Amino acid sequence: MDADRPLIDRRPEPKSAGPMTAEPMSAGSRLGRIALVAVPALFLGYFFVYPVISITIRGLTVDGSIHLGVVWDVLRNPTLQRIAWFTLWQATVSTLLTVVIAMPAAWAFARFDFRGKRLLKAVTLIPFVLPTLVVGTAFLALVGPRGATGVDLTGTVWIILIAHVFYNYAIVVRGVGAYWERIDPAIEQAARTLGASPATVLRTITLPLLRPAIASTSALVFLFSFTSFGVVLLLGDLTYTTIEVEIWRQATAFLRLDIASTLAVLQLIGVGVVLILYGRYQRRTAVAFRHDVARPPKPTTRREKALVSSILASMIAIIGIPIGVLVWKSFVEPSGGLGFGNYSSLASLPAQSAAFVDPIEAIANSLRFAAIASLIALFIGVVASAALTYSSRRVSSVFDTFVMLPLGTSAVTIGFGFLVALDWPIDLRASLILIPIAHALVAIPFVVRTTTPTLGSIQAQLQDAAATLGASPWRAWWSVEFPLVGRAILVGGAFAFAISMGEFGATAFIARPGSPTMPIAIFKLLGRPGGSPFGAALSMSVILMMVTAAAIVIIDSIRPDQRGEL
Secondary structure, three states: OOOOOOOEOOOOOOOOOOOOOOOOOOHHHHHHHHHHHHHHHHHHHHHHHHHHHHHHHHHHEEOOEEOOHHHHHHHHOHHHHHHHHHHHHHHHHHHHHHHHHHHHHHHHHHHOOOOOHHHHHHHOOHHHHOOHHHHHHHHHHHHOOOOOOOOOOOOOHHHHHHHHHHHHHHHHHHHHHHHHOOOOHHHHHHHHHOOOOHHHHHHHHHHHHHHHHHHHHHHHHHHHHHOOOHHHHHHOOOOOOOHHHHHHHHHHOOOOHHHHHHHHHHHHHHHHHHHHHHHHHHHHHHHHOOOOOOOOOOOOOHHHHHHHHHHHHHHHHHHHHHHHHHHHHHOEOOOOOEOOHHHHHHHOHHHHOOOOOOHHHHHHHHHHHHHHHHHHHHHHHHHHHHHHHHOOHHHHHHHHHHHHHHHHOOHHHHHHHHHHHOOOOOOOOOOOOHHHHHHHHHHHHHHHHHHHHHHHHOOHHHHHHHHHOOOOHHHHHHHHHHHHHHHHHHHHHHHHHHHHHHOOOOHHHHOOOOOOOHHHHHHHHHOOOOHHHHHHHHHHHHHHHHHHHHHHHHHHHHOOOOOOEO
């Protein structure tokens, strides 16, 4: 899954009272609640559920009838077995490495206060929202054929594992760290007072208490590594291939839609199991600790200062070295000197090949698609958030799971589903509107996770006062709640924009030659021989990285105080 990742957030309990939930319920209120659920349900039903079902049917159909033996034929294929096994074990190893490497930083952020903490915490988020192709390009610049280190790891599993750790680092740091803050330090201090060593306290007290958070964040890391597309496609050099990449290859290179559909179905089953486990442990993290988080102390002893400093230095190295090398290499011209030649070449590359996409046009397309995708995601996401807030507990629980489903589905599967299914009732498969719609599907859960907690925290008295003054539920929402939730909507919009700018998996299926996006252009530039296209790919990756980094600055500056962390 590309550049497509969720907020680890804790939605507050649904309000027990409010103008749209109070009894007796008016017909207008009942119709309003139905409309709130119907709008996102219809959108997701046609653009998500229908394509997924179509893929399932296509994968099981032989000569016009459904045969489960098709799945068995794919499972018995030795090549596909090796691909499935690699997908499973690389995701497992990536998860273990990410948790082990990120846990010290989670401890430092949870237990100590230090200068620049807020800035460093925001920096940890940058790899998470970077487009996967930018991550892949950064590691090519670091340990690729022309990398800065002189070591070429392309075509090896190590470069994939390292890139996955870099990409998912923030999930563990911020997810486990936010939960760790809620553990009362007095519990650990009491154990040490009784003579327990730090290792014993960690093993017998801290880790058992952190188990729900570690399990939920590990499920997310595993999910993103399991559905990895851009990183594996770029760095695996087709020597190492995941199910996600193989779906793309079978559908686009070999035109074997039957195999691609079957693989998509099998991947959906695997993803569904991971999502169930994630939801189980996320609910446990939501109720385990509810006390106010006190501001942690500053490191005082020499040992604490040295330990925190070394952890922060390693964190900066993990995040900063790949990004720094990418930026530096983008200024290295083919002659070996430093300059802006790679950036200026973006305007002249089309002259070298009439069949090649215009990088400037790709930048304009990405900005246009991202703007449209953000508007779609905001509209559907805000309506879904209102439905979750005002519905009953049972409806809210089911609908919340339904809205989150696209987040656990690979972007490649979504793009492939569009090509298979969206020819009825109107053939949209050649329409450019599918690109922002596909991007919006991935972004909607982010909007929901940022706006729902704010909507749920608005006091019912404000709504009751508006209703007492004669305002209808819709007028009360527009006049009272919308201004209060505006900051959260801006955060959701920034996430949607950043996700759309870097989305590659679905776009690789549905983009047309005349409508390339920046990730598509970067991928094509990297596939061309010669030094100039590689330098242009680096420069375009830096431009794309700066756009997504700007979105992160916006998110960090306006993000309202919520109970969750990313």
